[in-house]
Amino acid sequence: MTNDTILEPLPEDQWFIESQELRAFVATVREITDSASENRTQQLAKLEPYFQELLAQQQWLPEKFAQVNPESKMGGGIGQWLLYRAKDRSLSVFSLVIPPGSTTPVHDHLAWGLIGLYKGNQEETVYRRVDSGNAAEHAHLEITEVRSLQRGDIYRLLPPDGDIHAVKTTSESESVSIHLLGNDTGCIWRHQFIPESHSVKSFRSGYSNAPCKEEEEKQHAKV
Ligand SMILES: [Fe+2]
Structure with a gap:
């Protein structure tokens, strides 16, 4: 199983909503994450207050992007709505x-x-992989934390820390x-993963509102 996905660059940055708040936030993300003098942990710590400010503003996310999606590829009616994607696919913002x-x-x-968290309450279960990763379709996970999340709560992903949940x-x-993720x-x-059966499979969630390849986008535009 490979972790590498080759995706063609996009012709330009893509914005799926019109929002000054989101544009300003993405500009700040760029500024902070482009800084070579700080490591990723420091950059994320610096970004958090700006993210908190974005989450506290309740008018910038259109209703359409806060809705469930019965055709979800994730299952369970889960909507994954792309809001912004960098043309080199090194940055994306989406609502779940x-x-x-x-x-x-x-x-x-x-x-x-x-x-x-922008709305509602969640429980997050965080896992850590404890096997070597060498056996095909096999993964042994341990729970490291179970967290209750309220509106405005933020957590970090710094793989391998916090990456599985x-x-x-x-x-x-x-x-x-x-x-806010550093990939597409x-x-x-x-x-x-299915922790109970110690199994793992490849998975591509897609987005509810945007295709992954340019050809698909052309198709999409024709419809
Ligand atoms: Fe996730």
Whole structure:
């Protein structure tokens, strides 16, 4: 199983919503993550207050991007709505909408990230892989943490730390979390785990509103 996904660069940066708040945030992300003098941990710590500010503003995310998606490839009606993607696919921002009672599969992301809760409540179960990764389709995970998340809470992904998790909505209405990731998360091949049977398989979640390849985008435009 390979972790490498070759994706063609896009012709330009893609914005799926019109929002000054999001544009300003992405510009700040670029500025901070381009700094060569700080490591990723320091950069994410510096970014967090800006992310907190974005999460605190409740008017910039259009309703359409805060809705569940019955045709979800993740299953469970989970909507994964792409909001922004860099043309070199080194950065993406998306919302993840999980219906009440639904849980994501246990999955990884394979990139640094900041995730924050915008609406509802969630329970996050964080895992750590404890096998060597050498046996095909086999993975042994241990739970490292179970966290209750409220609106405005933020957590970091710094692989391998925090990179494998499952998220469940615990509020009576859907939860919406905003994801800032250092890759094109929906389009890369990553991993889905079944901890009970110690198994792992390749997984590509896609996005609810955007294709992964340029040819698909042309197709999409014709429809
Ligand atoms: Fe995730």
